[in-house]
Amino acid sequence: MKRSNEAMVGVVILAALILVTFGTLWLQGVTLRADEREVTAAFNRVGLIKAGNAVKLRGVRIGRIREIQVAPQGDLVEVTMRIQEDISLPDDAVAIVSPESLFGDWQIEIASRDHFPEHRYANPREPDHLPGYSIPDISQLTATADRISADIEVLTERVGIAFSEETARNIASLIENVENVTQRLSDLISQQADAFSGVTEEIQVIAEEVGYAATGARQSFERINQTLAREEFSQALSDMTEVTASLRQITREMEGTPEDIRGMAVKADSTFARINSIMAGLEAGEGTLGRLLEDPTMAQEMEGTLQELQLLLSDIRENPRRYLRLSIF
Amino acid sequence: MAIQIRDLYKSFGEKEVLRGFSVEAREGETLVILGGSGSGKSVTLKHVVGLLTPDSGDVVVDGQVVSELTSNELFKLRRRVGYVFQFAALFDSLSVAENVGMGLRRHSDMSQDEIRDRVTECLEVVDLEGFEERFPAELSGGQKKRAGIARAIATRPQYLLYDEPTTGLDPVTRAMIDQLILRMSEELGVTGIVITHDIDSAFRVADRFAMLHEGRCRFVGSPEEIRSTEDPVVRGFIEGRPELMEKAQ
Amino acid sequence: MIRLLGAPFAALGRGSTTLAEGVGRWGMLTGQTIQALRHVDVWLRLLLPQMARVGVDSVPIALFIAMFTGIVLALQASYTFTGAIPLYFVGVLVGKTMMLELGPVLTGLALSGRVGANIAAELGTMRVTEQIDALETLAYPPVAYLVVPRVLAAIIMFPVVTALAIGMGIFAGWATSIQLLDMTSAEFINGLTLFFVPFDVTFAMIKATSFGFMVASIGCFFGFTTEGGAEGVGHSTTRAVVVSSMVILVLDAFWAVTLL
Known part of the structure; x- marks a missing residue:
């Protein structure tokens, strides 16, 4: 009787913990796969993106935004993204912040600079950072x-x-x-x-x-x-x-x-x-x-x-x- | 080693229950406090173990003033006092054995085996051997009361307080409980306070009597003295003659 | 005449003092509960059975309520959004409402009936049959023995049950959407994730924890202060449920004002 009590309490708590942890991660779009890499892009401003928003390549979700930070010098916003390891980005890749829909969710689209030459991209401080541009709303x-x-x-x-x-x-x-x-x-x-x-x-x-x-x-x-x-x-x-x-x-x-x-x-x-x-x-x-x-x-x-x-x-x-x-x- | 109740006052709201009650239970004796229903007997008893705090006056147990003890000291004192509740107050969710062993588990360094032996022993004393695994709901009123006594004596207390131990029981069980009270006193040297309005039972167990009337002590004395007292209130009470008591008002 | 006019004011005054007194005594019990936490040896053994009673036994009713809430939310959302708003907003509505409001509050209310009433009735019975006095005479601190494990169990298990209920509600909403509403799973999940922030979960858990504490401590309070036999127990039980339900709704508003 007592033993099964203990077991049931354990099972219920464990179920709730798993549900909360994995549910939250899933809803945030976090995958637990390790084969991801980090890419950083520099922006002058970043619109309304927030951590967890989608990162897309050719309209397909390939990762999410991990962190948004103003550079210590205060002139750039550096956005760290986690994207799938096995996807290679264009050589002249740029990051464009845009609304995903009109309901308030934003995204970062990674594209080739050739396709959108008209934007005025921010100049990243690090050579491996992507130049970024934010479409105004x-x-x-x-x-x-x-x-x-x-x-x-x-x-x-x-x-x-x-x-x-x-x-x-x-x-x-x-x-x-x-x-x-x-x-x-x-x-x-x-x-x-x-x-x-x-x-x-x-x-x-x-x-x-x-x-x-x-x-x-x-x-x-x-x-x-x-x-x-x-x-x-x-x-x-x-x-x-x-x-x-x-x-x-x-x-x-x-x-x-x-x-x-x-x-x-x-x-x-x-x-x-x-x-x-x-x-x-x-x-x-x-x-x-x-x-x-x-x-x-x-x-x-x-x-x-x-x-x-x-x-x-x-x-x-x-x-x-x-x-x-x-x-x- | 005695219990002294000194000039105790206690009221609940407008109702003054105790108005200067004083009495002493000397070491080794069984003091019976008589009194009608609602006269404050149970209230008095609860002051002895600190369940209630007096408005004024003291209860002194073993030379300690109960109302001045810290909670730790109070817990220590309570280990030496066994309390038999009117309706046994067994814990519904625990078996008889768990009920009886409750006090032992809390404050003794006894092993599980020792506790089990002590529980069996106490249940034998109250004639309830074999009832260990029963739950209170499965017991009759008399059995509950005896289990309550077993719980009170399990910690081998120096003092035992009985709140109407025989009320509502059949004559055989009553006699048995009276014998138990006597045994506690004679074999273990326990100092006891019994509150009751069961006169037959009172005369069987009492070394001394006190009568609580209108919040004060109306009478203190030996069984012989109470039988020969001229006080109409006391006489009226023990002889069951309300007209005597009314006349005294 | 003056007395007649004064009567309503007197009643108001009496009412407020009674309320203030009740809150004060509840506060004292809460203080004692915190102090009694030091008697670990007393309450630790009792915590697990209480967790089983508060939590495990409440899971079926909580899941039952959450399931139907999820279904109804999905159906009513689609009814409201007909044509005008994209259907994936059903996912937004089900997810947000279950997490922020209905999951914690409905679970809280259901458990205030189940757990709060149970605690008040049990402790009330123990009070009127002198079992609480008996505990004291056996040198058990009654608050540590009775109140602490129940309050702790509720604090731990309310969020657990609420989390399961939220999961169930969202699952039911999802199942309804794809079975009855011609939505695809992807649409629903898109809506679900659209405005999700991890704080939603934190918010739900904060609410559930506070509800657990209030339901258990209010149940204990009314149980402890029970007077007058079986009728008194019934009275305490009713009041425990009514008061804790009201407190849940007030707290709900309080958290919405302070945390959102």
Whole structure:
């Protein structure tokens, strides 16, 4: 009687211990296999990853994050990962932090630098550490868009101050680019509308709206072209300001109405496309316009944030369902 | 080696149970405390082993004031005192043998074999040999009471306190328990306090009587003295004549 | 008139003093319990049988409750999430709810009925039949003999039983999901692991430990303070269950506020 009591107590406690230990490890994604190795990557910032999150290669889980530490110098975040021993990484491997889904879980994707050359990777201190880059999340992008529109406004003002014939030519090519992008944008929107015609009427409505906007923009650009020919720069400038204003309004809408993400995504797409083209125009000016900026780093900064915006946009284009899902909440 | 109860006061809430009770049990004698139900006899007995602490007054056992002892000293004292509870208070979850051996296991360096021998011996004394493996629920009232006595005497105490040892038992068992009390006193020289309202039994075992009435000691004396006392309360009680007691009020 | 008006206040006052007195006496018993830990020789032998009673004997009822909770959670989650939310959220809901709330609390409540009542009834009976006095006269410290092993056993075994219950609840949720809800095992497990942090387990164990301590010590308290025969025992038992159930819910909220 007593002996079996002891045995039962032992069995029950042991069962609970095993359950808790292995259950926790399993849910964390820890495998007890010894054939794992550690890889460290350096980041400027790491988004929302935490220990235990997945590490993936080509979309397949190959390990997990073990530790996240700020380097003693304070300029880098070093993330230690444990991955399967037998998997070899690309020679020019980089680590990219990104959301795994929109529900708050993040991951590290290991990829070849060739595939994502556009990112600005952190420079690791140790040679065997992977350079890392963290994709910003959607709220950061909204803030960035706002900042960019403010920047463009500043830029436009400065353009007004120092307008010359040379810069006028640059603006002409910039406007050409804007037209191109607008066309691309409407194509894209009609594609999307086709793909999700069953899903939403809203998108079609918005596509029409954007179409209007594009037409309006083209008209105003044509006017700019004409006025430029007549060297009436002041008119061109006011058109420029108009574009900027609409950009700002869209940005405000993005912040104000998060429930309508579908519309937001489309509007954001067009807005970003416009910004893109303006920036492209900037580049085409070979720094002529860039020199107008008091702070030369501003252009670089804008370029970086623009890249981030483009990434989000391409992601929306590739995985629209991921973003559509948000509207459900 | 005696138990002195000195000017004991104890109340529970509004109810004053003891109001200056004093009595002494001298070494080797059996003192019977008489008193009606609810007169505070059990309360008195519980003070002797420190189960209750007095509001004022002392209980002195072996020259030690019980209420002033540390818990360790109290445990040491309790080893020398056996307590027979009114309803035996056997531990339901333990067998008779485990019940009887309980005190031995706690504070003696006896081996398992010695404990088993002592338990058998004590059970023989109370005529319960062969009941070792029974559980209290399987015993009759008289058997429980005897097992309780066996438990109280197992540690060979110098003092034995009996809380109504014969109440509710048949005459044969009562006689047997009276003989047991006498044997303890005569063979082992145990100092005993018996509280009871069973007059027949009281006269069989008592060396001396005390009567507890209204929280005080109403009478102390030998069996001869109590038989010849003129006190109407005492007479009324031992002769079972309530009208005498009422008259005295 | 004044007396009439004063009656509710007097009742309130009496109620609060009774409550304060009860809490104070429970605190004293807890203090004595901690002091009595030094009598290792007394309670150590009794710990294992108590662990068997508190823990092993409670496993079936705890698993039974957890199993049906897991099933119902999965079904209701899928009912709520119809169409709108991806089904793997059933896994999130079952896992999180079992670990953070229902596993510890339902086990605690079930065991407060089973263990708390049992302790209060047993000690109450021992009190009214003078068995606790008898222990003292045999030089056993009753708190060390009766309270310490029960409280320790509950502290050790509540988390154990809770862990098994959580495991059972999640297992039942998983089985329901793949059998009745057209989910794949991978989907459920994906949901289960999505927001899991090891602290969830720690949190459940902290809760279970505190519930164990409260249920056992409250049961012991009401058992020890029992007065008045069989009726008193019944009274103590009821109060032990009611009070410890309430304390479990209050503690539950307390931990949620302090630890989450």
